[in-house]
Amino acid sequence: MILTLTANPSIDRTVELTGPLERGTVMRAAGMTAQAGGKGVNISRAAVAAGIPSVAVLPAAKDDPFVIELLAAGIDCRPESPAGPIRVNLTITEPDGTTTKLNSPGATVDAGDLDRLATAVRRRAGRAQWVVLAGSLPPGAPAEWYAELIDSLHGTVASVAVDTSDAPLAALVAGLPDSAPALMKPNGAELASFAGGDPAELEADPVSAARAAIPLIEQGVGAVLVTLGGNGAVLVTGDGAWHAAAPPTTVVSTVGAGDSSLFGYLLGDVRQLDPARRLALAVAYGSAAAALPGTTIPAPGEVRPDLVPTQRLHLTQGG
Numbered sequence: 001m002i003l004t005l006t007a008n009p010s011i012d013r014t015v016e017l018t019g020p021l022e023r024g025t026v027m028r029a030a031g032m033t034a035q036a037g038g039k040g041v042n043i044s045r046a047a048v049a050a051g052i053p054s055v056a057v058l059p060a061a062k063d064d065p066f067v068i069e070l071l072a073a074g075i076d077c078r079p080e081s082p083a084g085p086i087r088v089n090l091t092i093t094e095p096d097g098t099t100t101k102l103n104s105p106g107a108t109v110d111a112g113d114l115d116r117l118a119t120a121v122r123r124r125a126g127r128a129q130w131v132v133l134a135g136s137l138p139p140g141a142p143a144e145w146y147a148e149l150i151d152s153l154h155g156t157v158a159s160v161a162v163d164t165s166d167a168p169l170a171a172l173v174a175g176l177p178d179s180a181p182a183l184m185k186p187n188g189a190e191l192a193s194f195a196g197g198d199p200a201e202l203e204a205d206p207v208s209a210a211r212a213a214i215p216l217i218e219q220g221v222g223a224v225l226v227t228l229g230g231n232g233a234v235l236v237t238g239d240g241a242w243h244a245a246a247p248p249t250t251v252v253s254t255v256g257a258g259d260s261s262l263f264g265y266l267l268g269d270v271r272q273l274d275p276a277r278r279l280a281l282a283v284a285y286g287s288a289a290a291a292l293p294g295t296t297i298p299a300p301g302e303v304r305p306d307l308v309p310t311q312r313l314h315l316t317q318g319g
Contacts, residue, residue, distance in 0.1 A: 001053040002266060003128035003158065005121050006040030007114075007145075008106045008138040009058045010089040011066065014253065014294035017094050033294040036069045037089070039134030039163055042259035043266070045297045046285070048074045050267055055128075057120045059113065059138075060086060078124075080116040083107040083138070091294070097251030106138040114141055118149055125156040130266050133181075134163045134259070143167035147179035159183070159222070159269075163262055165190050173216070180220030185262045186213075187227045202228075206243035209234045210313050213241075223275075225282060227261050229254075233286070234313070235265075235279040241315055242276050244283040247307040249291050256295035261286030264303070280308040 016030040040056060047054035056075050059082035060067050066086050070077040084107025092100040125131050131153060133146050146168050150160050159182035162172060169186070172179050173194045188203030195202075195212035202209045206228065213224040213236040226234045232246040264285030268278030284305040288298035 001128045002047045002130045004040030004044045004056050004132045006038035006058040008136045009038035010087050012037035012089050012295045014091040020094050036066045037295050039259050042256050043263045044075050046263035050300050083109040083113045091255050093253045099254045108140040109138045125158045128158040131158045132161045137168050143171040147172045147175035150179045150181050177220035182222035185225045206234045210236050210241040225265050227258050232283050241313040242279050244279045244308050244310040246287050249287045251290045252293050254290050257286045257289040260289035276310045280305040280310050283308045
């Protein structure tokens with residue numbers, strides 16, 4: 001079972017434009033979609049679609065339409081009392097795949113709100129193979145909250161995966177090795193934010209990205225999955241490093257592609273695949289998601305890991 005925590009869920013609205021975005025003008029939309037979302041929610045959606053049991057913990061009223069939508073989709077949703085209404089995130093996509101996101105902050109939480117979420121996760125972690133802590137933290141949450149929650153989960157049987165950014169990510173790295181999860185999933189910009197270097201260079205050069213991730217492994221992180229956009233992804237573990245190139249993809253929307261990549265890796269681990277095949281499945285899921293509108297999660301039949309070439313990286317001193 002994959003247990004997900006979405007501490008700051010969102011209603012994800014996506015507007016598809018008929019042409020390039022032009023500021024200050026009136027434009028026509030080709031279509032609009034809206035669905036209950038958030039990184040952890042997206043991973044639970046992917047798990048259910050793949051036949052993997054998943055429980056989604058999040059702050060929401062039990063009768064909120066957000067929760068009812070998830071239950072109708074077959075997701076075992078465990079809502080905890082929220083601090084306020086669920087935020088709305090707006091995504092604007094252009095015909096060439098360019099994506100613009102406008103994310104609202106969410107309701108301000110206090111210690112009691114966070115304690116309810118943490119308790120709900122710890123209560124169920126003993127029955128989970130993976131616990132996924134995903135997305136931003138709501139206003140009022142200390143940046144160290146993820147790091148402290150990971151430390152408290154180390155005594156459980158579950159492996160912990162983390163996908164976050166900004167201050168929570170910096171606090172997680174600062175807290176190593178006590179806050180070390182089994183898996184971290186930064187993108188190139190997030191990796192550069194604490195490892196240094198040029199984000200564009202890291203995204204373009206798999207070897208540079210892998211080298212930048214090695215200190216995380218040395219500080220106790222089990223594996224680092226670095227998503228590199230159109231350049232695929234890199235996986236670094238204590239046993240080595242691998243790169244998987246993205247297959248040819250017509251990009252429609254990149255929203256949710258990173259979440260799908262993370263689920264692909266987790267699915268590969270649940271299936272006990274070797275590192276290279278776990279990475280190929282991660283890239284295949286992310287590429288399939290990028291070819292779909294909005295935050296649509298790909299079905300297993302739309303995922304083609306057989307089209308993803310992988311290679312082992314040899315990180316010698318000379319490159």
